[in-house]
Amino acid sequence: MTSEDDKIRVLIAKVGLDGHDRGVKIVARCLRDAGMDVIYTGLHRTPDEVVSAAVQEDVDVIGISLLSGAHMTIFPRVIELMRDADAEDILLLGGGVMPDEDVVELKAMGVAEILLQDTPPAEIVATVKRLVEERGPR
Amino acid sequence: MVSDPTPSCEFVADVLAGRTRAVARLMTRAEAGTDECRPAMAEIYRHTGRAHVVGITGVPGCGKSSLVTAVTQAIRAEGRTVGVVAVDPSSPFTGGAILGDRIRMGDLVGDPGVFIRSMASRGALGGLARATLDAVDLLDAAGFDIVLIETVGVGQDEVDIVRVADTTVVVSAPGLGDDIQAIKAGVLEIADLHVVSKADRPDANKTVTELKQMLMLGLRDAASWRVPVIATSAETGEGIAELLAAIDKHRTHLSTDGNLADRKRRSAEARTLKIAEDLVRRHYAARRDAATDALIDQVSNRKLDPHSAARQLLGTLNSEITS
Numbered sequence: 001m002t003s004e005d006d007k008i009r010v011l012i013a014k015v016g017l018d019g020h021d022r023g024v025k026i027v028a029r030c031l032r033d034a035g036m037d038v039i040y041t042g043l044h045r046t047p048d049e050v051v052s053a054a055v056q057e058d059v060d061v062i063g064i065s066l067l068s069g070a071h072m073t074i075f076p077r078v079i080e081l082m083r084d085a086d087a088e089d090i091l092l093l094g095g096g097v098m099p100d101e102d103v104v105e106l107k108a109m110g111v112a113e114i115l116l117q118d119t120p121p122a123e124i125v126a127t128v129k130r131l132v133e134e135r136g137p138r
Numbered sequence: 139m140v141s142d143p144t145p146s147c148e149f150v151a152d153v154l155a156g157r158t159r160a161v162a163r164l165m166t167r168a169e170a171g172t173d174e175c176r177p178a179m180a181e182i183y184r185h186t187g188r189a190h191v192v193g194i195t196g197v198p199g200c201g202k203s204s205l206v207t208a209v210t211q212a213i214r215a216e217g218r219t220v221g222v223v224a225v226d227p228s229s230p231f232t233g234g235a236i237l238g239d240r241i242r243m244g245d246l247v248g249d250p251g252v253f254i255r256s257m258a259s260r261g262a263l264g265g266l267a268r269a270t271l272d273a274v275d276l277l278d279a280a281g282f283d284i285v286l287i288e289t290v291g292v293g294q295d296e297v298d299i300v301r302v303a304d305t306t307v308v309v310s311a312p313g314l315g316d317d318i319q320a321i322k323a324g325v326l327e328i329a330d331l332h333v334v335s336k337a338d339r340p341d342a343n344k345t346v347t348e349l350k351q352m353l354m355l356g357l358r359d360a361a362s363w364r365v366p367v368i369a370t371s372a373e374t375g376e377g378i379a380e381l382l383a384a385i386d387k388h389r390t391h392l393s394t395d396g397n398l399a400d401r402k403r404r405s406a407e408a409r410t411l412k413i414a415e416d417l418v419r420r421h422y423a424a425r426r427d428a429a430t431d432a433l434i435d436q437v438s439n440r441k442l443d444p445h446s447a448a449r450q451l452l453g454t455l456n457s458e459i460t461s
Binding site: 006007009028029031032033034035036037038039040041042044045046048049052053055056057058085086087137138 | 144158162163166228247248254255
């Protein structure tokens with residue numbers, strides 16, 4: 001299902017009580033500059049809102065930025081809601097500051113990739129493109 | 139997990155049953171512009187025409203997204219369902235886009251009676267994206283009662299919305315321009331309803347007065363629609379109920395004086411022409427061969443005039459497009 005207008009769609013969200021959105025805005029901008037359509041939801045979203053928006057927007061990727069330390073609560077909830085919404089073909093990515101052992105656990109739960117705070121912008125773009133390509137058309 | 143994509147036609151029944159995933163997926167297919175989805179979209183089109191399509195337009199930052207949110211909440215309070223298609227600009231340099239209309243629509247998310255779709259303009263001029271109307275069709279066929287189209291922030295001349303919406307709302311923010319701006323041609327002329335947003339600001343009254351004075355300069359007979367000027371504040375909720383009542387009243391007005399059929403026909407015409415134009419561009423871009431290059435060279439060398447070349451080009455493309 002490819003064509004010249006077949007763009008990667010990404011939903012970028014800040015979930016929970018975390019008011020730091022500078023990083024996520026830079027990520028949104030990088031993905032835009034790589035030619036993607038980036039939907040930014042703004043601050044303080046709930047997992048419910050994120051998944052329901054992602055389904056309506058039919059995005060390829062959900063990117064959740066978390067600097068609050070709540071990742072081990074929020075990601076499992078998002079994954080559960082994605083399963084309920086039959087939306088497991090959407091790739092879930094996490095970004096922010098998290099301990100390495102949590103990264104291992106999150107990936108085992110089904111988060112496609114965690115991009116930590118020192119990830120260069122080009123690598124974020126490359127990762128999104130690679131994961132979408134690996135998933136294939138849908 | 140790579141599998142063959144589901145054919146578009148298999149989504150049609152689910153769209154008609156109002157299933158979110160199917161509606162969303164077909165929107166993506168229509169936006170990608172593949173020929174594969176066309177038979178499905180043709181079937182969808184047969185089930186449209188029921189929804190009240192309302193266009194919301196205005197300059198960047200005038201408060202369109204906040205107004206859409208407030209109006210949607212008012213419509214939902216009455217139990218009717220709402221689809222929203224919000225268009226934001228694509229970067230002319232990279233083709234990418236940041237779609238931020240949802241930031242102000244956070245309160246609407248999670249309500250199954252509201253479907254919001256963000257769409258990048260992808261270089262289309264006129265304030266809409268090429269696939270905007272496909273998205274509107276899908277929401278209409280899925281049973282949403284009112285479909286709101288939020289255009290990109292427009293300048294003075296992007297008036298495509300008036301050709302496709304049943305009701306066009308033009309939003310002006312206070313404090314932009316003097317009363318001469320208000321009598322210029324363009325966006326202000328297309329309004330079925332004027333909204334002055336941010337009415338909680340002190341200079342809103344002046345803008346309301348200027349718009350009302352502009353409208354008084356126009357001639358109209360007793361039976362024609364009187365364009366209201368409504369001051370709203372998404373912040374305090376002022377004017378939102380009045381605006382929704384005016385939107386409904388406009389629809390009733392259209393259906394009683396027969397203008398609704400006129401508008402629908404005008405919309406069908408504009409849409410058909412636009413698609414024909416896009417088809418010509420697409421086929422030209424895909425074909426670019428020695429023959430078309432030679433034709434352009436002749437124009438460039440002043441051996442052939444552009445008009446005759448265009449006619450020749452249409453002759454060549456014609457057989458391809460219609461086959």
